[in-house]
Amino acid sequence: MARVVVDVMPKPEILDPQGKAVQGALPRLGFTGISDVRQGKRFELEVEGDVTDEVLADVHRAAETLLSNPVIENFTVRVEAGA
Amino acid sequence: MKVGVVTFPGSLDDVDAQRAVRIGGNEAVALWHGDADLQGVDAVVLPGGFSYGDYLRCGAISRFSPVMGEVVAAAGAGLPVLGICNGFQILCESHLLPGALIRNDHRKFACRDQRLRIEDTTTAWTSSYVAGSEVTVVLKNGEGAFVADEATLDQIEAEGRVVARYLGGNPNGSLRDIAGVRNEAGNVVGLMPHPEHAVETLTGPGTDGLGFFTSLAVWAGVAERTFA
Numbered sequence: 001m002a003r004v005v006v007d008v009m010p011k012p013e014i015l016d017p018q019g020k021a022v023q024g025a026l027p028r029l030g031f032t033g034i035s036d037v038r039q040g041k042r043f044e045l046e047v048e049g050d051v052t053d054e055v056l057a058d059v060h061r062a063a064e065t066l067l068s069n070p071v072i073e074n075f076t077v078r079v080e081a082g083a
Numbered sequence: 084m085k086v087g088v089v090t091f092p093g094s095l096d097d098v099d100a101q102r103a104v105r106i107g108g109n110e111a112v113a114l115w116h117g118d119a120d121l122q123g124v125d126a127v128v129l130p131g132g133f134s135y136g137d138y139l140r141c142g143a144i145s146r147f148s149p150v151m152g153e154v155v156a157a158a159g160a161g162l163p164v165l166g167i168c169n170g171f172q173i174l175c176e177s178h179l180l181p182g183a184l185i186r187n188d189h190r191k192f193a194c195r196d197q198r199l200r201i202e203d204t205t206t207a208w209t210s211s212y213v214a215g216s217e218v219t220v221v222l223k224n225g226e227g228a229f230v231a232d233e234a235t236l237d238q239i240e241a242e243g244r245v246v247a248r249y250l251g252g253n254p255n256g257s258l259r260d261i262a263g264v265r266n267e268a269g270n271v272v273g274l275m276p277h278p279e280h281a282v283e284t285l286t287g288p289g290t291d292g293l294g295f296f297t298s299l300a301v302w303a304g305v306a307e308r309t310f311a
Contacts (some may be wrong), residue, residue, distance in 0.1 A: 010185075013232070014185065014230055015185065015188055015228070015230070015256065017185070017186040017187065017188060017189075017190045018186065018190075020190070021190055066139070066143065066147070067139075069140055069143065069176065069183055071175070071181075071182060071183040071231065072183045072185060072230060
């Protein structure tokens with residue numbers, strides 16, 4: 001078993017109301033000096049067998065098709081070491 | 084005409100949409116998300132609600148339901164499809180329409196009577212209206228902000244594909260006040276506000292929304308425009 005992680009983030013030019021809400025809450029709790037917050041999603045995919053190039057290509061397609069909406073989000077795919 | 088209304092798990096407005104279809108003079112046919120079968124309908128409405136709990140993104144799971152495979156293929160062949168609210172989100176996720184719907188910029192759920200200007204009356208769903216008509220329907224959404232990149236916005240504006248625009252204040256942060264858009268052919272329309280809640284004076288702000296459900300006959304050339 002191996003773990004492949006897909007991180008999905010709103011594109012920089014797309015407004016992120018959730019991130020803005022978190023950013024607004026931080027100074028109220030005394031966490032100062034944080035100038036911006038963007039909120040995304042992290043998917044942990046447990047893969048059977050070895051993470052081959054073919055498996056990564058499949059995960060890439062899954063990220064493009066379902067896990068993210070390319071109109072408003074970017075994603076990255078990486079294999080988590082030691083998982 | 085026979086108009087199918089799809090029910091997904093979490094759909095809220097499917098019964099209202101069926102009723103609006105009937106008041107508009109058409110036959111409503113209930114379609115089920117799990118059946119890859121359009122039952123020979125002449126048009127499809129994707130209703131509002133929270134299909135599949137809005138998990139992942141609004142419309143992201145619904146887009147891959149068995150019925151949507153049929154809807155996407157039929158829409159490509161010219162079948163009229165109207166997506167309202169969650170249905171609009173599903174059509175954007177399906178790439179039948181440009182752009183995407185994200186959380187309202189003010190982060191609050193919006194629920195109010197909403198004035199719109201009907202800008203494009205060439206579509207299967209707005210042919211009953213006269214261009215420039217100002218109508219009042221119901222708006223209720225949490226993730227209703229229409230967004231797309233500047234190039235896409237410029238393109239849909241240039242091609243006259245903005246079907247309806249918000250009047251009297253932008254309720255959700257939609258770019259360029261866009262409330263609804265259509266595909267290139269005009270058979271697929273997405274609209275964030277709810278015309279199906281404005282078809283009877285007893286239960287809505289008026290009957291301005293009825294035109295969306297009487298347009299099919301006008302579009303098909305078998306009825307006259309009725310809404311000014």
